[in-house]
Amino acid sequence: MWGIFDETGVFLGLCHHGFALVIVDMVQSGELYVYLPLPAIVFTRHLHYRSKYPIAVVAALLNAFGEDLGIGYNIGCKFKTTLDRSKLGECARKLRVKVLVGSFHGHAHNRICQLSHLATYVTGIGLEDLEGCERFFSKSNHLATSVRYATPFHRQQKVPEYMAHTDTFETEQKSSLFLVNNYRQALEILAGDETRPNTGV
Numbered sequence: 001m002w003g004i005f006d007e008t009g010v011f012l013g014l015c016h017h018g019f020a021l022v023i024v025d026m027v028q029s030g031e032l033y034v035y036l037p038l039p040a041i042v043f044t045r046h047l048h049y050r051s052k053y054p055i056a057v058v059a060a061l062l063n064a065f066g067e068d069l070g071i072g073y074n075i076g077c078k079f080k081t082t083l084d085r086s087k088l089g090e091c092a093r094k095l096r097v098k099v100l101v102g103s104f105h106g107h108a109h110n111r112i113c114q115l116s117h118l119a120t121y122v123t124g125i126g127l128e129d130l131e132g133c134e135r136f137f138s139k140s141n142h143l144a145t146s147v148r149y150a151t152p153f154h155r156q157q158k159v160p161e162y163m164a165h166t167d168t169f170e171t172e173q174k175s176s177l178f179l180v181n182n183y184r185q186a187l188e189i190l191a192g193d194e195t196r197p198n199t200g201v
Contacts, residue, residue: 009161011053013061014132016176018171020163022060024053025156051082058097067095070122074105074131077117098122102130127182127189139166173177 013022014027054073073079080099083092099117101109105117119125145163147155 011057012134012136013057013134016128016132017168017175018132018136019167020136021064022057023160023163024071025152026053026058031109039051046119047168051079051086055083055086055088058083058092060096062091062097068098069095069104070098070125070128070130072100072102072119072128072132074102075112077103077109080117100125100130102134104131104134127185139170 008028009026011024011026014020015169044068047131058071076099083089083097083099100122101113101117103119105116109117115121119128120180140162143159147158150158176180
């Protein structure tokens with residue numbers, strides 16, 4: 001009976017337009033992340049296990065899209081080290097994966113981290129804030145009540161069904177407005193203040 005509590009949530013990967021690309025069930029744990037300082041490199045196998053969900057999402061994204069990926073994660077600065085030390089590390093370096101911190105979470109990080117990992121300061125990211133998952137989870141809060149006590153089978157039906165519905169009837173419908181608004185914003189920035197940081201647009 002208590003097996004219904006094994007699934008504790010989902011770990012999600014979205015494209016910058018908001019379409020769901022990857023979803024991973026978190027089983028018997030939450031979004032675990034343990035950061036071990038450099039001398040503790042001997043224990044990296046535990047470190048990778050503790051960050052198994054983001055590693056799984058990155059592996060799926062690398063398999064699907066290949067090189068030059070920009071990945072936003074609220075603790076991207078620490079996850080970058082984990083990714084580098086994992087079995088995917090060499091592949092991620094070869095494919096020039098850039099792990100970043102989203103704008104909302106990044107402002108809580110120290111200044112050196114912000115300069116290295118905040119999307120605002122990275123060429124090629126454009127106007128992206130890398131907080132799409134936060135917006136998605138905010139919209140999907142009502143889904144939790146319907147899957148909280150569901151069997152794993154029914155939960156694995158309901159969550160992807162919700163995501164497909166959201167992609168089709170919300171994200172896809174709003175994508176043209178999203179592109180037009182971003183284009184207008186980019187033109188305003190280019191025509192305006194020349195002292196703004198280079199956002200790669």
